[in-house]
Amino acid sequence: AASSSSASTRANSVQFDLKTYWTSLITQINQKLHEAIPVQYPPQIYEAMRYSVLAKGAKRAPPVMCIAACELFGGDRLAAFPTACALEMVHAASLIHDDLPCMDDSPSRRGQPSNHTVYGVDMAILAGDALFPLGFHHIVSHTPADLVPETQLLRVIAEIARSVGSTGMAAGQFLDLEGDTNAVGFIEEKKYGEMGECSAVCGGLLAGAEDDDIERLRRYGRAVGVLYAVVNDIVKEKTLKTEKGEERKQKEKNYVEIYGIEKAEEVAEELEAKAKEELDGFDKYGERVLPLYSFVDYAADRNFSVVDATSG
């Protein structure tokens, strides 16, 4: 049960202009990503890396959540930008490898040909292999030393490495490939929840948040990440239903296909409630928690579209 003060914070989240907050951050993040991957010799690899990281229409949800979580505790967003960019780099690396012919075999991503379709399978593997370390390098070389203590920075690196690793996103991708329908909940947690969790936690770590708050961010970020994925599944299913005669691709395993749309909507409601319940614990930080509330609303309702004004 929410206290009266958190109820009012929740109400304010409706007024918070997430779209402006988000789009203005996207512009800055894109600029920093653009600078972070200059084309050098050999150019093919840098072009392949840039193709995926700077893809048009990328929503930059992980970096924006990281920055919002950092600002929640009064952290400087300058402390969070390098990690925010790194999250996009490692995320792009995972997606490039997920799309490979030997994995999900996806010819397209975000409405554009996938990396290997353009640059070849060998270059796509290497682009991913280069983006993971570039993310870590970017953090240690760009994070202002006066804003983030070294021990915190090490925790950020460990957090990202764990999230993309063999018990995190790689585990999700593996189980997805196995096609175990009993594991669909686990798979969505790993494939989508990990990124949300990691983004929120890194923001908190960069701001020097207490361990209790970090754990709260962990639960919040995971719930929002999975919520976003489940709502995606629901929206996709509804769109397919209206486009009669369209052949549905069978290889994707998701909540809707396994449990049906009603159960999926129930799950989405539970996740939304859980995420907001976690945020109630951050009421003491006042209005700075509003961006985090509005992420939940966005994940649940998609009430606006996030477009990067500069990439168009």
Add this chain to the structure above:
Amino acid sequence: EAEEEEEKSTFDFKTYMVQKAQTVNQALDAAVSLKEPLKIHEAMRYSLLAGGKRVRPVLCIAACEVVGGHEAMAMPAACAVEMIHTMSLIHDDLPCMDNDDLRRGKPTNHKVYGEDVAVLAGDALLSFAFEHLTVSTVGVPPARIISAVGELAKSIGAEGLVAGQVVDIGSEGASDVGLERLEFIHVHKTAALLEGAVVLGAIIGGGTDDEVERLRKFARYIGLLFQVVDDILDVTKTSQELGKTAGKDLVADKTTYPKLLGLEKSREFAEKLNKDAQDQLSGFDPEKAAPLIALANYIAYRQN
């Protein structure tokens, strides 16, 4: 006389290598434990514990010790470097890359676990290397660990290992590959990670900037040396002796040092690189530098 001296150092070196490799193997075994999902961790362990020579981790430890550090300080970094090395071999062996069936005398990772798992196992080893380095390094100031993270990342990314792979792929079948491009490939594909191993050890062990830079140069020379010797062995040894497919470079029409310089000149070049490498060690305590000297000689005179 020179031969006698070499044999003497080889003997000491063998004991040193066996002991260090054993410690490294135990640390690797403990670092990557078998957990859920089992198959992906099995695949990681399959290649990681396949019994390589552990040249990189031993270099890392030796560099840590030469600047006054202790083995235990450098062990997570040493393991991280071996994880990265293993990961690059797994991805390099994939059908879309070098398409190798055999590695360290065993079927390659994707032959056993499938391509999808091989890609993921490589990715998982890559990220775990960073997790292990940052979480498991103890008794070392955080600033040194952060510096090590930056060095490791640089040595394996688009400015390091991957750059070498890309230029290598782009040079296959090309008739105009000169010495300069061949050196670029090897400096990045092989020397970068050896450099990473040595520099990580030196940083973690508390080496001064000057010491780190001298050891970096040492590593670059032996990195190139490693590849020149590899090229020589590829034309002079059988698959069985090498534990991998011999003569592959010739079949794939790859440019090699013997092809560009001839076998004799390649051997002379190897000698020069070994000498240049060892010159970098002259300022260090001779007793503590002995393992690094022996490692350089080992790389120069190895038979597989």
